[in-house]
Amino acid sequence: MQQVIQRYADRIRSAAAEKKPLRLRGGGSKDFYGQALEGEVLDTRAYAGIIAYEPTELVITVRCGTPLMELDAALRVEGQHLAFEPPHFGPGATVGGMLAAGLSGPRRQCAGAVRDFVLGVRMLDGRGDDLRFGGQVMKNVAGYDVSRPMAGSLGTLGLILEVSLKVPPLPFAEATLKLEIPQDRAIGILNHWGGKPLPISACAWAEGDLVVRLSGAASAVKAAREAIGGESIEPDQAQRFWLGIREQTDPFFRTDKPLWRLSVPSVTPPLALPGEQLIEWGGSLRWLASNADGRTIREAAAQAGGHATLFRASDKGAGVFTPLAPALAKIHRNLKQAFDPAGIFNPGRMYPDL
């Protein structure tokens, strides 16, 4: 495996010398995400496999090219999981791509995001240097935390070789409930529940139906079920439903309109924007299928104190990610320079000048 790293490092060094962009890519399941796809593909799948797994330490260390499905399966055997439920968006999804995309699924509202579970990374920077940050332990404050920001960096900082992740146990019990409720009241009640010690692990509101998942100790799930009410959904059907939300195979996502992802404070009232909406994460995540003008959508998100991402669209002219404030953009450019001085890694994937 060291030879694979050597090969990647050589490739990076010669690309840097020639200032030729590289497109870091695993299974390509998230090619749709982000701005531009530029450069010659560097396929990360040759560096695959689980390096170490210590269930009692709640830690797994995995190579970037490992199929996400393989990781999920290994964890399931030990009764553990990726608590942030990352979407795969295709059978080819890899661990490196999951980390670089930084996307989390339905359980994010209670468990945390990808970055919250990153303990350490090994990476190649733009000089081809083999670097390790963080480690395999839960608590580590030695040096700057370079590993968490790799989550969602879209491959702009370096080639992620390995990642160590915290892997918590699967919940002892789960139940899914469905309630009929209009959007404004759904947002209100989700925030109300959020302030109570209820084991809510996911929610999805669309077209007047609020679906809520409970996870935890059997007694807590039972008590919450009684407190929340609504109609119980059979476990098989519930599992299919949450998979549909996570992987965006739910009918809501079958749309010809551009799909926007609005990340806003959970208490944000219903957004008066044309198109259809699906709400997750206790009100903090609003999916919007809409032909509305990008600027209108971004303004609505900013007004609410959040931001909007053009998640899926054939025309990305509106810009995929919300532009950064000048002071922040400057720090981004400086960091890019620090990690990737020749600017070869996934240029333009996040922002045109990054």
Place this chain on the structure above:
Amino acid sequence: MNDSFRLLDPVRQVEAVKALRAILPAEAVLYEQEDTKPYECDGLSAYRELPMAVAMPANEEQVGRILRACRELKVPVVARGAGTGLSGGALPHGKGVLLSLAKMTRILALDPVARTARVQPGVRNSAISEAAAPYGLYYAPDPSSQIACTIGGNVAENSGGVHCLKYGLTVHNVLRVRACTIEGEVVEFGNEALDAPGLDLLALVTGSEGMLAVATEITVKLVPTPETARVILAAFDNVEKAGNAAADVIAAGIIPAGLEMMDQAATRAVEEYVHAGYDLAAAALLLCESDGTAEEVEEEIARMTAVLKRSGAYDFRISRNEAERLKFWSGRKAAFSAMGRISPDYYCMDGTIPRKRLGEILMFIATLEKKYGLRCPNVFHAGDGNLHPLILFDANDPDQLRRTEAFAGEVLEKCIEVGGTITGEHGVGIEKINQMCVQFKPNELALFRAVKRAFDQEGLLNPDKNIPTLRRCAEFGRMHVRGGQLPHPELPRF
């Protein structure tokens, strides 16, 4: 800190004070030795240095102007909250300004529905939970110094606490940090939604020890207060068995609200002090807590008890009420103060290791106790592998201090060797800066320095902390040698 002892430069001091007085009222600028003396050290009192001046801004605008002025004068700035840090992160710079955020103590907004609080950096950790309590909410990270330490300091150090295995560290509980750069520009890392566009700089600045920017406003998450909590106090006749029991609890799919361990030496020292009723014959005690709804706790305590029994606990008690729960915890929480009673000084380490190496580390510490002729009781966040061995010594005896430093250095390097880290939650500061040369390779340290420059080109924010220079590592002479290659071939060897 004899290698960087800096004499006060009166001309620069006059310049700096003049610039600060143009921004702040007279009483918010200190420069007489008797006034700056209280700021000469933080919680790591073995290192002291008088700052050239102390500036005490009352708002963000003043922070920005102070930073801009210091940058123009090329004067280093060290930010400080309550000064409770244990690694010297807030140790002043003799030619610099100490920026005390202690006056910025307002809770700007508390939204019980959104479950967030927006606070100034000088707000005490526990003051947030106190303000949130009427709504059945609290701020989860609970470092042991929480009644005194500030949220700004918590962000700088990425502070943990006894409940962080279940509830996370500071980085998991902060939504947004508004800060001033050394250029005096206001930037926002994160936002009041669950994520922000661009790179996750919120994660990068959390735990950056005041070296990237100075926080002026912090939005934290509040979580529902658990309905109830109960703790199991389990006794073991062997330390390794207790360590394994902690692993068994986790292997059973349980994430305890708290999982703490004390060895016999620690237990004996604290029992004398707090009278918690600990079993003094036990080689190790394990505290295992469950919180949640009454039903949940009952279910979990039963599950934990079964595991601990199987894992060889010879005795255990389960708290029957809140008073008893607090009593069980009292010894663990008073461990540091108890050491202060039985020894003139103590030196607290903070290494984190993979839990399965616990037995090995404790044996190693026992051999070092003999080697250096110093006692070292152990308290341990067993759930996440974070060790706090406490070396007992007398700082008035220079030889004991020297032996203590050597002892601590060996323990930290052992932590690295077994796959852990030199600091789990106290930070590198000035204290562990030499061991950074062991934990990280030269090109990793070079990247850290490049990250620093991305925020602070001239290196004025808290210089000489956290990330060692190449020269320092070369002089320390214990760099990471990987693959037989000597690091820094470019540097002359002494």
